[in-house]
Amino acid sequence: MDPDDHHLFVSLGCATENLVLAASAIGLRARPSIDGDAITVGLEPGPVVKSTQFEAIPVRQRTRAKYHGRPEGGLALLERACAEPGVSAIFITDKTRIANVIDYVLQGNSVQMRDKAFMDELVSWMRFSEADAVTAMDGLFSRATGNLALPGWIARPLLRLFFTESGENQKYREHIESSAGIVILTADAADRAHWVAVGRSCQRFGLQVTALGLKYAFINQPVEVAALRTQFASYLGIGQRRPDIVMRFGAGPDLPKSLRRPPQKVIVTP
Numbered sequence: 001m002d003p004d005d006h007h008l009f010v011s012l013g014c015a016t017e018n019l020v021l022a023a024s025a026i027g028l029r030a031r032p033s034i035d036g037d038a039i040t041v042g043l044e045p046g047p048v049v050k051s052t053q054f055e056a057i058p059v060r061q062r063t064r065a066k067y068h069g070r071p072e073g074g075l076a077l078l079e080r081a082c083a084e085p086g087v088s089a090i091f092i093t094d095k096t097r098i099a100n101v102i103d104y105v106l107q108g109n110s111v112q113m114r115d116k117a118f119m120d121e122l123v124s125w126m127r128f129s130e131a132d133a134v135t136a137m138d139g140l141f142s143r144a145t146g147n148l149a150l151p152g153w154i155a156r157p158l159l160r161l162f163f164t165e166s167g168e169n170q171k172y173r174e175h176i177e178s179s180a181g182i183v184i185l186t187a188d189a190a191d192r193a194h195w196v197a198v199g200r201s202c203q204r205f206g207l208q209v210t211a212l213g214l215k216y217a218f219i220n221q222p223v224e225v226a227a228l229r230t231q232f233a234s235y236l237g238i239g240q241r242r243p244d245i246v247m248r249f250g251a252g253p254d255l256p257k258s259l260r261r262p263p264q265k266v267i268v269t270p
């Protein structure tokens with residue numbers, strides 16, 4: 001699903017942004033630099049800044065649910081949160097244009113759900129029961145995606161019955177129609193340094209959404225399916241630039257969090 005490591009480096013950019021915000025909350029100015037596969041974060045003394053985005057780090061999560069209601073204001077703060085050199089954010093709040101994006105998401109979802117390798121990979125990351133989720137401490141926990149938790153041996157054979165292309169497309173349509181808006185991030189160039197910059201912008205967006213008491217979720221199908229990505233870029237009028245990340249936002253319910261491994265399990269000390 002991520003053949004050129006695009007999402008991988010965007011994700012690393014998200015993690016880098018958390019680090020930068022956390023460093024400044026304890027009086028350290030962080031200067032990330034990218035060299036090949038590695039992101040090095042230099043730290044030097046600086047002012048203590050406990051931003052609202054920093055406070056939102058432990059609360060932020062993506063919420064795959066139907067949203068409700070349009071939030072009052074906040075759009076200017078969201079636009080400011082995305083500001084990152086080399087990255088542009090396109091905000092869409094108009095119903096007709098949202099409907100156009102829905103068409104791209106649904107087309108992308110159909111392509112992905114008909115692709116056996118994609119589906120095998122996706123299912124391998126699904127955690128159907130509390131026990132599976134706690135054992136793995138990773139992946140997509142069904143309750144965190146608004147579904148029932150079931151033992152894996154019951155859920156897996158039933159998956160084809162309740163996880164269908166038409167059902168998922170209908171769900172995506174309802175989810176996006178219930179959202180206040182969509183943001184698309186696009187970088188000036190398609191290289192790792194720019195993908196990390198997209199991740200930093202993406203993470204600040206998620207944190208600012210959270211600080212405003214709102215929710216967000218990824219709808220990346222139009223940028224994950226390569227053939228569709230070119231058409232989506234021309235719809236957006238961004239020329240040769242690659243659309244990198246697509247997210248919807250709005251007021252929404254609290255869902256259970258995805259489980260994640262504790263820091264000591266993922267930090268390697270030399």
Ligand SMILES: Cc1cc2nc3c(=O)[nH]c(=O)nc-3n(C[C@H](O)[C@H](O)[C@H](O)COP(=O)(O)O)c2cc1C
Nearest residue numbers: 007010011014060061062139140218219220221258
């Ligand atoms: C770069 C990036 C791309 C992602 N794309 C998608 C996506 O297309 N669809 C989706 O449902 N989740 C997507 N995710 C969300 C992850 O699945 C999600 O963050 C994770 O499972 C839950 O963790 P969280 O709630 O702490 O964010 C993406 C995450 C990142 C960082």
